[in-house]
Amino acid sequence: MQDEQEYDAYEDEAQERAPRRPAAKRILLVTAGGVFAALLAVGGYGAYNIVNAVSNGNSSPGAAGHQGSTGAAQTPQEPATAEQAEKVSAEFLAAWSRGDVAAAAGLTDSPETARAALATFHEQVAARTLTLTGTGPAPAAPAGRPAAPAATTSPSAPTAPAVGFRAKAEFDGATGAWEYDSALSVVRAQDGRAVVHWTPTVIHPRLGPGRTIAVKALPDPVSKPTDRNGKPLDGFPSLSAVLPLIAPADGTTAVTGRAVVVSGGAGKEPEQLFVLTPPSAPQVKLTLDxxxxxxxxxxxxxxxxxxxxxxxxxxxxxxxxxxxxxxxxxxxxxxxxxxxxxxxxxxxxxxxxxxxxxxxxxxxxxxxxxxxxxxxxxxxxxxxxxxxxxxxxxxxxxxxxxxxxxxxxxxxxxxxxxxxxxxxxxxxxxxxxxxxxxxxxxxxxxxxxxxxxxxxxxxxxxxxxxxxxxxxxxxxxxxxxxxxxxxxxxxxxxxxxxxxxxxxxxxxxxxxxxxxxxxxxxxxxxxxxxxxxxxxxxxxxxxxxxxxxxxxxxxxxxxxxxxxxxxxxxxxxxxxxxxxxxx
Structure with missing residues (x-):
C-alpha cells in the first residue's frame, strides 16, 4: 500500500495549501496497466489535479486553454524532446498492441476520448493480433493544431515531435495481414508530462472526425458469365438480355467477403482499406467465343x-x-x-x-x-x-x-x-x-x-x-x-x-x-x-x-x-x- 501512503501524503500537503473542502471520496481505479488510487475531492483542488493528471489537464473534451484554479492563464511550455517523444510513443504503442486500452489512453492528452475510440476500434475491427512498431521520427506537426477538440498547448507553441509507426493486424480466416503506416505527435500536458496528442488519425490516417473503422461484409458478388476463354461478355448488344438468364451451376453459391472499411463523415464515401476475405461468385464459362x-x-x-x-x-x-x-x-x-x-x-x-x-x-x-x-x-x-x-x-x-x-x-x-x-x-x-x-x-x-x-x-x-x-x-x-x-x-x-x-x-x-x-x-x-x-x-x-x-x-x-x-x-x-x- 505504499502508493496509497504516498498519495495520502500528497493529499495532506494539498489540503494545507488549499481552502478547507468537504470530505473527499476515495475510489480505487483498476486498469489493464495496474492498480492506482485516486481521490476525487468534489470541487476540490486535489481532485482537479488528479483529473488533470489523467486527462492531460482537461476535465472534459474541449477544455483547450483551460485556466488553473487560481484563474491565471497557463504559460506555454517547451515542446517535448525527441527522447521523450520516443519513450512515450513506445509505451503508448506497447499498451495499444496488447489491448490495454486504458493504459494507452492514459498516455494521451485526451484519455476519455482516446479510450472510447480505441475500445471501439478493437471491438469493431476484432483483429486476432495487433502489432504496432515505431518507425522513427516523422514530419512534425504544429503543437497548437490538434485534430481533436482537446487542445493542451498554446497556438503559439512550437512544433510537436512526431513518431511514425507501422500497424500490422492479423485476422482469423483472412488471406493475409493488414498493414499500414501512421504517425502520432507528442506534446506536453499541463502538468508537464510528455503525452501523445490524441486525434482519430492516430488509429488510421483515413480516420477523420465522424468516421469509423470496422470489419464489414462486402456486397454479395454478382456472377458474370465469361466466354470459353474467360473473356468478359459485357457490352455485346445481343447478350445483354441473355447473360442475366445464366444461373450458377447447381450446388454452387456466392461467398460473401469481408473487409476493413472506413465510413461516415459528411460527404464522405465509404473506403475499403483491406480485404480480409474476397467475395467470390460461382463462375460460369459459356461456350461463346x-x-x-x-x-x-x-x-x-x-x-x-x-x-x-x-x-x-x-x-x-x-x-x-x-x-x-x-x-x-x-x-x-x-x-x-x-x-x-x-x-x-x-x-x-x-x-x-x-x-x-x-x-x-x-x-x-x-x-x-x-x-x-x-x-x-x-x-x-x-x-x-x-x-x-x-x-x-x-x-x-x-x-x-x-x-x-x-x-x-x-x-x-x-x-x-x-x-x-x-x-x-x-x-x-x-x-x-x-x-x-x-x-x-x-x-x-x-x-x-x-x-x-x-x-x-x-x-x-x-x-x-x-x-x-x-x-x-x-x-x-x-x-x-x-x-x-x-x-x-x-x-x-x-x-x-x-x-x-x-x-x-x-x-x-x-x-x-x-x-x-x-x-x-x-x-x-x-x-x-x-x-x-x-x-x-x-x-x-x-x-x-x-x-x-x-x-x-x-x-x-x-x-x-x-x-x-x-x-x-x-x-x-x-x-x-x-x-x-x-x-
Missing amino acids: ADLQQVAEEAVKQQSAGGKPASLVAVQPSTGHILAMAYSPSGFNRAVAGGQPPGSTMKVITSAALLQAGVTPDTVVPCKETTYSPRAWHNDDSGDFPSYTLTDDFTHSCNTGFIDKGLEKLPPGTLTKVARDQFGLGLEWHIGIPSRDATIPVPGTKDEAAAEYIGQGQIQVNSLLMASVAATVQNGTFRQPVLREDAKRVTAPGTLPADVARDLRAMMARTATQGTARAPMSGLSGQIGAKTGTVEAGSQATNSWFIAYRGDLAVAAEVEGGGHGNSAAGVAAAQVLKAGGKG
Missing part, C-alpha cells in the same frame, strides 16, 4: 440496317458448342427463340430423306419450270432443265425437282422422322437459356408436303436449329448445341448414315463453289459447304436464309426481307466463316 461474337454482332448490324430483323448463330460441329449468337432488333432473341420457314436450306434434310429412299446424287431429277401438287410451283429462275440430277437441283436450288421427287419417293411423315431422328429437330433442347424447338408437322395434303420439301408451309425453325443442321452434315453426327457445358443435352434416336453424310457434304461443297452460294463463299478455302434459302413472305417480300460450314465451324443466318439467300444472309454468314473457320 468473344472474338467471334464481335464479328457476328457486326455482321448482323450491317444486314439489319434499315430495320430488317436478322439473326445469326455459329456452332462448333465437333462439340455442339454455340460460339456466337447475334440478333436484331434487341428485346426478342429471334436467333434461338424465333420461328419461321427456312426456305431452301431445308433441302439438306429433304436430300437426306431422298438419298435414304434410293435416290443417288447422280439420279436424274428434272427441273421443270412449273410443277403441280396440285398447287402450281415455280423456281426463282425460269426454264426447263430435264437432265438435271439431284446434285444439280441442290446446287441450283430447283424447287420443282425436289417437289416432284419428294412426292414420288417420300411417304407422308418421312421428312418429320428424318429431321427428328438424324438431325435432332423436333426434340426438346436445353441449351442453357430458353429456346424454341423445331416444328416440322406431318403434312395432311400433297400441297402441304410439297411446301415442306422446299422449306415453306408450316415448318418453324430459327438460326440456331439450322446452324445445327449444317454442323450435323459437316461432322456426320448430331450434337445438340449448348450455350454452357453443364446443359442437359438430348441425343437423336438415330444416326445419319455415313454415306448420306458424305453425299450431302459433296453437294454442299459444289453449291459453295459452283452454285447459288458461290458469291458469298468466294475466297474461303478448306473444307467448305453451303446452302442458300429464299422464302416467299407475301407480296413481293422475300426472306434471306443461308447455312454453311468451314472446317469445324457451322453458321446459319437469316434476314427478314433481305432478298435472296446469297445476298444478305450469305454475306453475314461468310463474314463469320472468314473470321473463325479453318480449312
